[in-house]
Amino acid sequence: MVEAVRAAAARELPSLVQKIDVEGYYPESVMREFGRLGAYAHHLPGHGAAVDLVTSINAMAAAGEYCLSTSFCMWCQDALAWYIYASDNDTLKQTIGPQAASGEALGGTALSNPMKSLFGIEAMRLKGRRGDGGYVVKGLLPYVSNLGNDHYFGAIFEVDDPKSGSGKRNVMAIVPCAAEGLTLADNTKFVALDGTRTFAVQMRDVVIPDSLIVADPADEYVARIRAGFVLLQAGMAFGLIRDCIRLMEQTKGPLGHVNKYLEEQPEPLAEQLVAMEAEVARLAATPFETDPAYWRAVIEARLIAGEASVKAAHAAMLHCGARGYVLNGAAQRRLREAYFVAIVTPATKQLRKMLVDMAH
Ligand SMILES: Cc1cc2nc3c(=O)[nH]c(=O)nc-3n(C[C@H](O)[C@H](O)[C@H](O)COP(=O)(O)OP(=O)(O)OC[C@H]3O[C@@H](n4cnc5c(N)ncnc54)[C@H](O)[C@@H]3O)c2cc1C
Numbered sequence: 001m002v003e004a005v006r007a008a009a010a011r012e013l014p015s016l017v018q019k020i021d022v023e024g025y026y027p028e029s030v031m032r033e034f035g036r037l038g039a040y041a042h043h044l045p046g047h048g049a050a051v052d053l054v055t056s057i058n059a060m061a062a063a064g065e066y067c068l069s070t071s072f073c074m075w076c077q078d079a080l081a082w083y084i085y086a087s088d089n090d091t092l093k094q095t096i097g098p099q100a101a102s103g104e105a106l107g108g109t110a111l112s113n114p115m116k117s118l119f120g121i122e123a124m125r126l127k128g129r130r131g132d133g134g135y136v137v138k139g140l141l142p143y144v145s146n147l148g149n150d151h152y153f154g155a156i157f158e159v160d161d162p163k164s165g166s167g168k169r170n171v172m173a174i175v176p177c178a179a180e181g182l183t184l185a186d187n188t189k190f191v192a193l194d195g196t197r198t199f200a201v202q203m204r205d206v207v208i209p210d211s212l213i214v215a216d217p218a219d220e221y222v223a224r225i226r227a228g229f230v231l232l233q234a235g236m237a238f239g240l241i242r243d244c245i246r247l248m249e250q251t252k253g254p255l256g257h258v259n260k261y262l263e264e265q266p267e268p269l270a271e272q273l274v275a276m277e278a279e280v281a282r283l284a285a286t287p288f289e290t291d292p293a294y295w296r297a298v299i300e301a302r303l304i305a306g307e308a309s310v311k312a313a314h315a316a317m318l319h320c321g322a323r324g325y326v327l328n329g330a331a332q333r334r335l336r337e338a339y340f341v342a343i344v345t346p347a348t349k350q351l352r353k354m355l356v357d358m359a360h
Pocket residue numbers: 076108109110111112113122142143144145146190192193194196198343344345347350
């Protein structure tokens with residue numbers, strides 16, 4: 001499967017990447033093709049023979065060698081399907097689940113805010129109340145990617161719960177973008193990753209029926225799915241770093257005699273990448289592990305992935321020099337893209353906070 005995705009990415013993405021980057025073009029047909037090839041299905045519990053995160057990560061990395069927007073959209077898709085198959089909701093597993101796993105239905109995840117909220121960084125943005133046969137939800141999420149009118153996304157909202165210690169409870173659901181009262185606003189232009197169909201999502205009393213609930217209460221479930229959520233993001237980093245190493249190798253012929261004085265060289269970066277891939281593969285083998293030491297190792301691996309992405313892209317920029325600094329230069333695009341790996345939730349600052357909090 002990974003080889004088929006690699007071949008499709010090599011065929012489709014080089015001619016599209018400028019359009020994706022500069023015009024914010026959303027590579028929908030490529031996303032659907034990857035789905036048909038099985039790119040979003042291998043990591044899903046109960047869907048195939050085994051829960052195989054590494055294969056999904058490798059597919060994402062294969063696309064990420066060309067384009068981080070596409071690779072991130074693949075992560076969004078993987079996360080959406082992950083939420084459904086890690087839940088106890090058999091209806092979702094028989095309806096939207098298989099469609100998400102095959103790319104027939106596209107979508108993403110609105111978990112940045114709750115992931116920050118659960119670790120004490122910001123308040124929950126979506127609020128729900130009990131209505132007939134479900135919940136009524138309102139609130140605004142500034143950025144949710146891989147969306148469209150017929151797409152879906154995983155979201156968490158807070159409801160009043162006098163029986164809980166805090167007086168609140170979190171509930172997680174799969175939300176159809178087509179739901180009444182939900183609007184998508186495309187009012188932000190990003191410096192990179194603009195081809196990801198990232199919208200501000202406004203929910204005005206959107207009815208979420210019980211059939212779309214993934215977890216209620218959600219906190220234990222989130223603790224179960226969070227390692228997979230984070231580890232899958234490694235695919236974005238690995239693909240991007242591979243391309244940065246390649247860019248550095250390519251400049252060896254014309255510029256090696258002077259590039260050799262630069263602090264970062266492709267060989268140590270390649271060695272670091274092999275070590276990162278091995279560590280992620282080790283951790284990805286047991287995504288439902290509950291030991292706090294395991295979660296700490298996942299956070300550390302994610303932190304390294306973000307920092308190594310920025311380091312590799314910075315190095316590629318310096319190795320390429322002016323040929324990377326032109327408007328259609330790959331190195332400057334990879335540098336802009338690399339910062340996304342370090343700022344998408346969990347961002348570098350959040351990861352560092354989590355590690356400090358764990359030490360106490
Ligand atoms: C291209 C792109 C795609 C994204 N896709 C998704 C997605 O699919 N799902 C998802 O849940 N999140 C998504 N995010 C959000 C992302 O994961 C992070 O939450 C976000 O980048 C900020 O994270 P941070 O930890 O650095 O928070 P900070 O930057 O420290 O932000 C803290 C708060 O500031 C708010 N804020 C952000 N921008 C502004 C602004 N311009 N003015 C005022 N306040 C602001 C944020 O909403 C947040 O509440 C996306 C972000 C980007 C840039």
